[in-house]
Amino acid sequence: MRSVSIIGVGTTNFGILEGMSIKEMAALACNRAILDAGIDRKEIQALYLGNYIGGILVGQETLAPVIACELGLKKSVACTKVEGACCSAGIALRQGYMLIASGVYDFVLAGGVEKMSSASTEKNTEALAAGMDKDTEGYTGLTFPGFFALVANRHMYEYGTTIEQIAMVSVKNRKNALKNPRARFRKETSLEEVLNSRLITDPLKLFDCCPISDGAAAAVLCPTEIARNFTDKPIEIIGSGHGLGHSTSYSMEGPSCAATVFAAREAFDMAGVTPSDVDVAEIHDCFTIAEIVDSEDIGFFERGKGGRAVEEGLTQVDGKIPINTSGGLLSKGHPVGATGLGQVYEIVRQLRGEHENQVKDPEIGLAMNLGATGLVSTVTIMRRI
Amino acid sequence: MSRSVENISVEKCKGCGKLFMSPVYVCSACGSEEFEPEVIEGEGKIYTHTTIRIAPEAFMDQVPYHLAIVELPHNLRLTARIDLKEGEKMEIGRPVSCIRKDDVGYWFELR
């Protein structure tokens, strides 16, 4: 296996991007990644593009080749759309990583995109529910917020996690987003405001939930041995994991997402580092409770201690393990097919030392992207070289 | 007052005897594609729960509705609706009984 590095990243802002089509967003993010890498676009051999509900919400399929034409990629480029619910972009990145690591390609563009704001909340909820197992659980009316509410109640029951600790994730991430021009919400919130916001699916309230958003993000990958031909600050991918959980929420093994546990183990084994070596992380906080569960599944904290860690400030920008310095999905927004690469964009900026909410001199960063009822997860560990 | 408890239809693998919630197409334990219908008693307890207030379009006319993962006999679980009466509250560990089945699956009430 060859070592692989990220040599360029690009993104749109996340939020309500009125008037921007799914094509425009994907094309801009991909183009910015190509320009950031300084690579001749005709060198790119493959495009993996993450997207989840573009077919349902905006009626656009066959996205990857459509975007490749807009970008002016060469006619021998292999274009593939990748879908794994909210983990689509994490998987797209991993496809590119593996094909370079294995020697099949030298230059791959990985992107992700979603257009959500043009549809109503109910229509979005319906489209997102397409990732539920229709045969066994979809017909009950369970939703993804509902799944994380089931997890939250069980986490509080088993570990004594408090509703205040859960709410503190939102307060922290909203504060982190103040400096992030890419975030949808750039206004602080308070514990009282989170706790008094409207119930969505008990015990989760409006401010426990990430906002519907539009957005796109992308990265260009190449073998590490030639990465310095393009950039002074290549970011090496030292670990990549992709795990499977359960297609039904009733199969959950405690308040945890098994897919993340396996993805993290795979990524840490490959990287030869441990969770305590990670200096900065972007993890999948689609709901406040999700960040707590993710932080335990990855191994940053012992099982059941994630809530207390937030309360003790361990996950703040100046904490032991800064989590979601971008503001996370809770503040940036969650354009579901783009999120995984949006996280990688933030980590690359951190490891280059050029983030708006910079952690002090980070060497190792981690991005963790989750899909459906904890069904699929990717973990990417990156290092400044 | 005695209440009638609905049984729950499950499927039993003809290869290894493992029980599954219906429908199942492949036995994840032995690979068999052959199953026979079986019923289990619709008595269980709440593993975890939520009340959905924002729903997909198709369910919007039903909000708020109550959902729980119910622990059943034979180490089976399912996701089901809870028919809460005025003043009742779902709690983890609370015994529940199955009362009916419709388009949204099985319904339980607090025991």
Ligand SMILES: [Zn+2]
């Ligand atoms: Zn079997």
